[in-house]
Amino acid sequence: xxxxxxxxxxxxxxxxxxxxxxxxxxxxxxxxxxxxxxxxxxxxxxxxxxxxxxxxxxxxxxxxxxxxxxxxxxxxxxxxxxxxxxxxxxxxxxxxxxxxxxxxxxxxxxxxxxxxxxxxxxxxxxxxxxxxxxxxxxx
Amino acid sequence: xxxxxxxxxxxxxxxxxxxxxxxxxxxxxxxxxxxxxxxxxxxxxxxxxxxxxxxxxxxxxxxxxxxxxxxxxxxxxxxxxxxxxxxxxxxxxxxxxxxxxxxxxxxxxxxxxxxxxxxxxxxxxxxxxxxxxxxxx
Numbered sequence: 001x002x003x004x005x006x007x008x009x010x011x012x013x014x015x016x017x018x019x020x021x022x023x024x025x026x027x028x029x030x031x032x033x034x035x036x037x038x039x040x041x042x043x044x045x046x047x048x049x050x051x052x053x054x055x056x057x058x059x060x061x062x063x064x065x066x067x068x069x070x071x072x073x074x075x076x077x078x079x080x081x082x083x084x085x086x087x088x089x090x091x092x093x094x095x096x097x098x099x100x101x102x103x104x105x106x107x108x109x110x111x112x113x114x115x116x117x118x119x120x121x122x123x124x125x126x127x128x129x130x131x132x133x134x135x136x137x138x139x
Numbered sequence: 140x141x142x143x144x145x146x147x148x149x150x151x152x153x154x155x156x157x158x159x160x161x162x163x164x165x166x167x168x169x170x171x172x173x174x175x176x177x178x179x180x181x182x183x184x185x186x187x188x189x190x191x192x193x194x195x196x197x198x199x200x201x202x203x204x205x206x207x208x209x210x211x212x213x214x215x216x217x218x219x220x221x222x223x224x225x226x227x228x229x230x231x232x233x234x235x236x237x238x239x240x241x242x243x244x245x246x247x248x249x250x251x252x253x254x255x256x257x258x259x260x261x262x263x264x265x266x267x268x269x270x271x272x273x274x275x276x
Contacts, residue, residue, distance in 0.1 A: 078268035079218030085264040090257050111246045115253025119228050126223035130216035138212050
């Protein structure tokens, strides 16, 4: 048995671990509809990734798809748009949660706003770091 | 007075509004830790505002923005930033939830929920934009 696509293999393992964790949670705390859904999504998806990474033909297909210029350009555009959308959403939510939390003096909302602020700061810093890295790499 | 670069101009206005907001908060609760943030906001805000109102500088900004190489670098950087944000938000979510459960502190749980929301927002926006571009092209 040989691993032909390492990324898919480890992604499959990770997904199967999550499925296993959902089973363990169900055994410990009882079956819930949410956990069943998590298991039903994670299990087949993890198995598919794992089996594809162990098959030469499927791994070749996956690799070709990743290298395809059109696919790559589309993925790039989608990531850029997704980054902007999620940053704006998190930034707006941070302001709303902090504002509303301060107004009605609710600590939970303020804590959530702080969590959002941490994530927002991380996304801005990641952008800044990546800009510097890419400027150096492609500059 | 004419606005030559709307994006730059409104960024400047936003930064100055943020500085005003911080100054107002400072007047109410003290300036100790806000002075630096106010200074940064004012300097950036004024700089963006003037660049947005100057024809020469706005042209420079626009040329730089439309430069193919710059666009490529920006796109690469933002896609990398999305991936980093996803990984860090996921790790933060797990860390906060575990810390909250261990220390029985509601603050950590709330921050974990916020990190989970950010992670979900990043994943879902990626999913929807992928579908959008798959359909568009």
